[in-house]
Amino acid sequence: MSKKKESAKKVDAAVLERLYDVLVSRKDADPATSYTAKMYAKGLTKIAQKVGEEGVETALAAVAEGRDELLNESADLLYMLLLLWAEKGVKPQEVFAILDQRFGTSGIREPSGEKS
Numbered sequence: 774m775s776k777k778k779e780s781a782k783k784v785d786a787a788v789l790e791r792l793y794d795v796l797v798s799r800k801d802a803d804p805a806t807s808y809t810a811k812m813y814a815k816g817l818t819k820i821a822q823k824v825g826e827e828g829v830e831t832a833l834a835a836v837a838e839g840r841d842e843l844l845n846e847s848a849d850l851l852y853m854l855l856l857l858w859a860e861k862g863v864k865p866q867e868v869f870a871i872l873d874q875r876f877g878t879s880g881i882r883e884p885s886g887e888k889s
Contacts, residue, residue: 796859
């Protein structure tokens with residue numbers, strides 16, 4: 774088995790927590806050398822705007838582009854969402870706990886206010 778395939782098998786949701794830790798550690802980095810630090814310097818409004826932009830790009834990739842584009846846009850969206858959480862002091866475990874609470878005997882509860 775190639776190293777790429779072998780390492781891909783080991784990747785799981787823990788990568789989100791590792792990424793979050795990196796994002797938090799870059800809050801005081803030099804914006805000239807770190808894209809993450811540059812985003813922090815631009816402030817909460819810009820970070821939130823980027824989450825929206827990446828969300829739209831992800832949705833568009835899902836309907837109008839190929840699988841690779843969807844994967845890449847999804848990664849961008851998760852990066853920006855984690856950056857937003859870090860900026861607001863929201864830990865991934867807090868969100869994961871809410872998702873876990875939404876599981877019931879018949880599946881996951883619909884988000885608040887959403888109708889299928």
